[in-house]
Amino acid sequence: MKPALLKSAGRPRPRKRKPDTTPVEIRPMRLEDLPEVYELGRKLFTAEKLPTLYRCWDEDEVMNLFSAEPETCLVAVAGDRVVGFALGSVMQKRGSAWRYGWLEWLGVHPSWSRRGVASRLVRQMTSLFIERDARIMLVDTDEANRPALAFFRKLGFGQELRHVYLSQNLDSHPEAIERRERLKDEETD
Numbered sequence: 182m183k184p185a186l187l188k189s190a191g192r193p194r195p196r197k198r199k200p201d202t203t204p205v206e207i208r209p210m211r212l213e214d215l216p217e218v219y220e221l222g223r224k225l226f227t228a229e230k231l232p233t234l235y236r237c238w239d240e241d242e243v244m245n246l247f248s249a250e251p252e253t254c255l256v257a258v259a260g261d262r263v264v265g266f267a268l269g270s271v272m273q274k275r276g277s278a279w280r281y282g283w284l285e286w287l288g289v290h291p292s293w294s295r296r297g298v299a300s301r302l303v304r305q306m307t308s309l310f311i312e313r314d315a316r317i318m319l320v321d322t323d324e325a326n327r328p329a330l331a332f333f334r335k336l337g338f339g340q341e342l343r344h345v346y347l348s349q350n351l352d353s354h355p356e357a358i359e360r361r362e363r364l365k366d367e368e369t370d
């Protein structure tokens with residue numbers, strides 16, 4: 182008997198889930214996809230994974246992006262399940278001849294990862310941006326998000342620029358202290 186088989190004898194073997202082989206289709210997002218897209222994003226974009234506050238995944242964010250530019254919102258569906266999404270927008274800076282396609286949110290369900298789903302979403306988004314005269318495509322993520330960085334680099338994104346966020350605690354600002362005291366006084370009156 183092979184040593185590997187001897188080792189596992191008597192012990193229940195961990196059951197390996199077969200990967201879902203349902204074909205994945207990339208299509209424009211529809212209004213009825215919104216709850217599923219939001220739920221998937223909620224699992225992927227947790228507070229630890231989104232340390233910068235300027236990026237906030239909530240229902241309004243998805244709704245606003247979809248209402249403003251539904252033509253640059255895509256979903257990946259397997260059967261009737263949303264397994265990935267890409268939400269983008271096209272913008273033009275005032276006084277600039279350049280139009281930018283910004284891929285704002287990209288996500289793939291972990292059980293579908295490394296199967297080329299995000300690559301297909303990005304390729305289709307790229308075509309949508311080109312059709313809308315975008316000349317530069319932008320993506321951004323936290324510098325600690327190694328999988329996303331590896332993914333974007335693999336797809337040819339480069340010219341990485343770092344952006345620094347600065348903050349100040351306003352709780353100790355004299356106006357904030359004065360306001361808290363005023364509110365307390367109003368409550369006790």
Ligand SMILES: CC(C)(COP(=O)(O)OP(=O)(O)OC[C@H]1O[C@@H](n2cnc3c(N)ncnc32)[C@H](O)[C@@H]1OP(=O)(O)O)[C@@H](O)C(=O)NCCC(=O)NCCS
Pocket residue numbers: 225226285286287288289290293294295296297298299300301321322326327328329331332333335
């Ligand atoms: C990043 C993410 C979108 C990748 O989705 P995906 O469908 O697994 O990506 P693909 O299968 O198309 O990967 C293409 C290539 O990218 C690279 N890549 C993807 N995920 C990677 C990982 N976890 N680690 C290292 N490289 C990775 C690989 O080179 C991969 O090719 P390979 O599998 O042949 O080696 C997905 O992991 C995700 O949803 N992450 C959480 C949300 C997020 O961070 N979004 C991006 C910022 S908004």
